[in-house]
Amino acid sequence: MKIAILGGGSLGLLFSYYLSLKxxxxxxxxxxxxxxxxxxxxxxxxxxxxxxxxxxxxxxPIYAWQGLEELTIVAVKQYQLADxxxxxxxxxxxxxxxxxxxxxxxxLLSELTPAxxxxxSVEHGAVRASGNTVFHNGEGVTRAAxxxxxxxxxxxxxxxxxxxxxxxxxxxxQEMLIKKLVVNSVINPLTATLQVKNGELIRNPSYREIFSQxxxxxxxxxxxxxxxxxxxxxxxxxEKTADxxxxxxxxxxxxxxxxxxxxxxxxxxxxxxxxINAPLIxxxxxxxxxxxxxxxxx
Amino acid sequence: MKIAILGGGSLGLLFSYYLSLKxxxxxxxxxxxxxxxxxxxxxxxxxxxxxxxxxxxxxxPIYAWQGLEELTIVAVKQYQLADxxxxxxxxxxxxxxxxxxxxxxxxLLSELTPAxxxxxSVEHGAVRASGNTVFHNGEGVTRAAxxxxxxxxxxxxxxxxxxxxxxxxxxxxQEMLIKKLVVNSVINPLTATLQVKNGELIRNPSYREIFSQxxxxxxxxxxxxxxxxxxxxxxxxxEKTADxxxxxxxxxxxxxxxxxxxxxxxxxxxxxxxxINAPLIxxxxxxxxxxxxxxxxx
Numbered sequence: 001m002k003i004a005i006l007g008g009g010s011l012g013l014l015f016s017y018y019l020s021l022k023x024x025x026x027x028x029x030x031x032x033x034x035x036x037x038x039x040x041x042x043x044x045x046x047x048x049x050x051x052x053x054x055x056x057x058x059x060x061p062i063y064a065w066q067g068l069e070e071l072t073i074v075a076v077k078q079y080q081l082a083d084x085x086x087x088x089x090x091x092x093x094x095x096x097x098x099x100x101x102x103x104x105x106x107x108l109l110s111e112l113t114p115a116x117x118x119x120x121s122v123e124h125g126a127v128r129a130s131g132n133t134v135f136h137n138g139e140g141v142t143r144a145a146x147x148x149x150x151x152x153x154x155x156x157x158x159x160x161x162x163x164x165x166x167x168x169x170x171x172x173x174q175e176m177l178i179k180k181l182v183v184n185s186v187i188n189p190l191t192a193t194l195q196v197k198n199g200e201l202i203r204n205p206s207y208r209e210i211f212s213q214x215x216x217x218x219x220x221x222x223x224x225x226x227x228x229x230x231x232x233x234x235x236x237x238x239e240k241t242a243d244x245x246x247x248x249x250x251x252x253x254x255x256x257x258x259x260x261x262x263x264x265x266x267x268x269x270x271x272x273x274x275x276i277n278a279p280l281i282x283x284x285x286x287x288x289x290x291x292x293x294x295x296x297x298x
Numbered sequence: 299m300k301i302a303i304l305g306g307g308s309l310g311l312l313f314s315y316y317l318s319l320k321x322x323x324x325x326x327x328x329x330x331x332x333x334x335x336x337x338x339x340x341x342x343x344x345x346x347x348x349x350x351x352x353x354x355x356x357x358x359p360i361y362a363w364q365g366l367e368e369l370t371i372v373a374v375k376q377y378q379l380a381d382x383x384x385x386x387x388x389x390x391x392x393x394x395x396x397x398x399x400x401x402x403x404x405x406l407l408s409e410l411t412p413a414x415x416x417x418x419s420v421e422h423g424a425v426r427a428s429g430n431t432v433f434h435n436g437e438g439v440t441r442a443a444x445x446x447x448x449x450x451x452x453x454x455x456x457x458x459x460x461x462x463x464x465x466x467x468x469x470x471x472q473e474m475l476i477k478k479l480v481v482n483s484v485i486n487p488l489t490a491t492l493q494v495k496n497g498e499l500i501r502n503p504s505y506r507e508i509f510s511q512x513x514x515x516x517x518x519x520x521x522x523x524x525x526x527x528x529x530x531x532x533x534x535x536x537e538k539t540a541d542x543x544x545x546x547x548x549x550x551x552x553x554x555x556x557x558x559x560x561x562x563x564x565x566x567x568x569x570x571x572x573x574i575n576a577p578l579i580x581x582x583x584x585x586x587x588x589x590x591x592x593x594x595x596x
Contacts, residue, residue, distance in 0.1 A: 282511065
């Protein structure tokens with residue numbers, strides 16, 4: 001099928017490469033320079049040191065997007081989504097898959113009336129090395145669930161890519177997003193503040209103490225019923241990615257804006273709305289905001 | 299008068315230099331090497347680029363101390379004090395001045411029966427460059443108060459050094475120590491965790507938010523009546539030392555043990571004893587403990 005991918009960041013490039021193995025992909029980037037680069041020199045995906053070039057990806061600047069593809073995958077960061085929503089609302093005729101972290105974007109989706117809306121949660125490790133090159137460092141899965149409409153297109157996509165790039169269908173988008181949100185809320189701010197790899201949060205006895213406390217606060221604010229299941233999942237991700245630096249750690253290191261607003265910012269708002277005291281969420285939200293501020297000033 | 303100084307760290311060296319301008323100082327160091335170095339090459343104090351050599355300091359290893367001096371100044375870290383207490387109890391015949399940070403050491407003093415016990419709180423910036431060299435980077439005062447006995451010796455000491463190295467007499471040792479404890483509890487762990495200079499805690503709007511929250515928790519645990527006075531003092535110290543790295547920041551940077559147990563460790567115990575919830579004190583205590591653990595493991 002014809003698939004549009006909005007956003008040429010690490011996820012946009014990663015999805016463009018893998019989906020182009022079986023589909024026609026139009027990749028829409030923020031800048032003309034990036035789409036020229038991809039059209040001239042190809043899109044490269046490097047995995048385990050092996051450089052693969054995508055064949056059927058056509059790139060264009062995002063203002064050229066007309067919403068005619070059967071499926072549009074929105075692969076921009078949550079903080080970039082608001083600017084794009086009026087365009088998405090006006091143009092999309094097919095179905096849409098949203099890949100943002102956090103939960104705050106869900107409230108924007110009720111305005112939309114496409115064929116179907118899907119929600120995705122990506123568990124791959126990917127780093128953009130340049131405008132046309134992405135490293136696929138951590139093999140994982142993409143989880144996806146129906147938000148609105150029927151699941152046919154999503155099932156078809158999942159089936160078509162089963163061996164190359166697994167897309168696992170989930171029944172409950174809320175649970176799926178919240179699970180990821182908990183992982184991101186604990187691992188990202190702690191590793192970025194303490195400047196450690198993910199595994200240190202459970203290996204170092206003092207950091208493990210903080211890790212548990214911050215999780216408890218997230219569980220309280222999110223009113224998790226099956227708390228222990230979420231904690232086991234959080235620990236499992238920490239163990240599996242023990243030697244990695246989290247995306248927030250790397251964002252700060254590279255002077256990029258982080259996703260803190262979509263993650264702890266969302267929980268902070270939620271705690272205020274529910275009138276729940278959340279001192280550690282408040283603290284780590286401001287630790288990361290402060291670090292962003294330092295880098296802006298520098 | 300004859301004065302003993304126990305401990306050859308930055309404060310021990312600083313006090314030895316200045317007190318030797320008017321008194322006979324015996325400096326007792328942990329190692330024989332350090333006392334040999336001082337006796338061979340003199341004790342150097344460097345201020346504003348000018349290298350001054352002390353004249354009347356005689357150094358010896360601490361096991362040679364017999365407690366015969368009129369005044370003994372205990373200039374070791376709080377975490378080194380417990381090991382020294384039985385010696386201090388058995389040997390001291392004169393008066394004693396304790397210079398430790400924190401508040402936990404106060405409970406050890408009731409065992410002692412010297413002529414008088416004084417409590418000091420040092421507001422100088424000093425860095426030990428080598429076993430016989432100290433930089434006096436930040437000119438301040440030493441505050442001191444009576445814990446037990448009469449004030450005569452302390453007044454005499456203060457008077458003798460008025461122009462070179464001010465010692466300001468305070469009426470209430472508790473208030474004096476708690477004021478310093480609040481400053482150390484907020485500035486030290488935050489700057490060491492966030493890896494910033496002192497001034498950033500009030501300049502950066504996000505860090506200022508954390509700074510206020512941690513202060514509030516300390517005020518709650520310490521049951522401060524005149525909270526605002528302590529907060530104004532805390533901010534004033536932050537402004538005055540804006541371009542400095544805190545001692546805890548430097549301790550971690552140089553792989554040394556920090557004074558976290560004497561500072562937030564004490565508040566954490568106090569909060570448990572009073573059954574007060576103190577999530578940020580708990581958090582920052584474990585941040586610093588975790589960083590110490592990282593360095594031990596490295």
